[in-house]
Amino acid sequence: MGKRSRGHKRGDARLRILRDGDAPPTKRGTTQPGDALQPLVLELRKRLRNPDPWELLAFVSTIVTATEGAAAPEVSGNALHGLVESFIGVDLAETTAALHVLAVLVRDEDLVREIDAELGHRTQPMPLWLRDIRDTRVRRAAVVSAEDDIGEDIILGIEWAGAGEASFLTYIDHAAGTVVKDAFPAPMSVADALVHLEGVPDDDADVELEELDLGVARALLEDALDQGDDLDNDFESDTWPSSRPILEWLLSALPEIEVDLRGGPGVEDVDDFAEMVLRERADVIEEFSRSAEAARVGLGLTPDGQGRDDIAISLIVGADVLLPPEDFRRWTPERVHELLLTVLPANVLVDEPVAERIPQVLKAFGTWSLTGLDAPGADVTALADAIDRDGREYVALATSREAGNLREAIRAYERLTGLEDLALPILESDDASTR
Structure with missing residues (x-):
């Protein structure tokens, strides 16, 4: 798995209070969020009501990116640990939804166990895709390239539990060192995403599609993530690196294969x-x-x-x-x-x-x-x-x-x-x- 980028602070400006570690844990069991947590609960409520799963996933992914490496002086551990404790301490549908997403996006196994233990006590009804988020599957992968573009889009086809299809697109830039330069979710199937890409005006460049084995797709994307970390690139967009936790989660669900992608002479002769x-x-x-x-x-x-x-x-x-x-x-x-x-x-x-x-x-x-x-x-x-x-x-x-x-x-x-x-x-x- 690629190492998550360090020091990236970009994301929703409303999360700055979390990045600065100013949201101390709330007393466990309350249903009244404190003043520091109230704006975040309102944002979670709005996204939970949206039928598109990506709205909530993208927002929580931004939270993880903004807080995972940030220091939190008022709590033990980093700001993400403090935020999870805050969510655990406020028993609302909005925090329950956030915890369901955090359970798959967080890479700290101890923290995930703590989240799962809390979710075992929560009773709020959740959308099927969210309740069964661990049943999300990547069913298809494809690489899309255009003439004269030194790079390509790798598209993952997602199947939600009871909520239809979606896509996740990652752009790999070879000119910059074969690294991830951007990534973002799309509320459409791979087939619809391809139609959209073919319709983007780009000097009438021909768009080529090649189906990818799921294991090969994982190897390509993980290698590009590692390359970006090795080169210490700092590409930023409205969706990157804030969507990196989503990408890493999706890749973790794909099969692993042994393949040498670095191009060196790693052959027997x-x-x-x-x-x-x-x-x-x-x-x-x-x-x-x-x-x-x-x-x-x-x-x-x-x-x-x-x-x-x-x-x-x-x-x-x-x-x-x-x-x-x-x-x-x-x-x-x-x-x-x-x-x-x-x-x-x-x-x-x-x-x-x-x-x-x-x-x-x-x-x-x-x-x-x-x-x-x-x-x-x-x-x-x-x-x-x-x-x-x-x-x-x-x-x-x-x-x-x-x-x-x-x-x-x-x-x-x-x-x-x-x-x-x-x-x-x-x-x-x-x-x-x-x-």
Whole structure:
């Protein structure tokens, strides 16, 4: 599960009193909310009366986002704990409704048990979808992409308990590092949502739909959440990150599968990986090899594919396996940071010649790619600066004493056991038997 963003304060302005920890727990069992809780009860009442479940869910999700990491000086724990205690202390339909939603959106297991214990004593009638909220199911997943858009919408089809269908849309931005940039609920089925997306004017761009396995959808979205946390992005909209608790709840109901989405050479035979990448991107690589940028860095590709430049270019062009061929040339500083300081260190060990060559080849390939796409000069400059900056850090990491010791330790253990592929693959341009 992706780590929930820290420090995001955006949300409904009426919740500022909760973020500041000014709503102390009310005496358990009362039906009279205090002055601090009264405005919140009124908001909950309005949303509980709305037939669209998303109205209440979105509001409570905003509460969780606003209070989960906020300090609450007048109560033990964070502001969310204090708020839950306040709801438990006021036995009203509105607080009962909020507790039902909090029971699925909160990730603190002890707090959830406390909520469930209280709900066992509540008697107010609730809408069927809310009473049985844990029976909510994600029945369908699809990815929607448009021409010339470096990103895609992943749509989850929701089935409420006794209340029909709905959708939850998440936009993943590849240009920013394959991260979640926005997410929001929609009170319509997936089919209706697709019709709506196709009708959005966007220079008549063709919209493509691909059905997703539910486990793959979970892996894609969780990886994008983790990427956003790793890059410490702070994208905000009217619905993000306030809807993150909803997304995490829905993902928790999907099947888990083991899949490598980071694009590193996490395969049994690294030679086969390099050959596969070079083969699939052969046209682009050949075009690049004839460019002035390639000539300036002295690019040299060998027939057997074992030279330092062969390894460098295969790691570079194979880093974004989720991107279609027409998009992977659109390099950004965020993608550079992800490749050099996350993907490569986590997936492969290289010797010094290869390590030093990767930033050089990446700078030539990235600037050539953007120039060929008629990108603004400022974007090309920003990319080059990012490669220079992160490239130095990557080379220092890849050529460190610790990295050298790790390579030797892996080889020693393989000699001892007679087994291979037990750890990170090792790529060295001088070794024709590279793992």
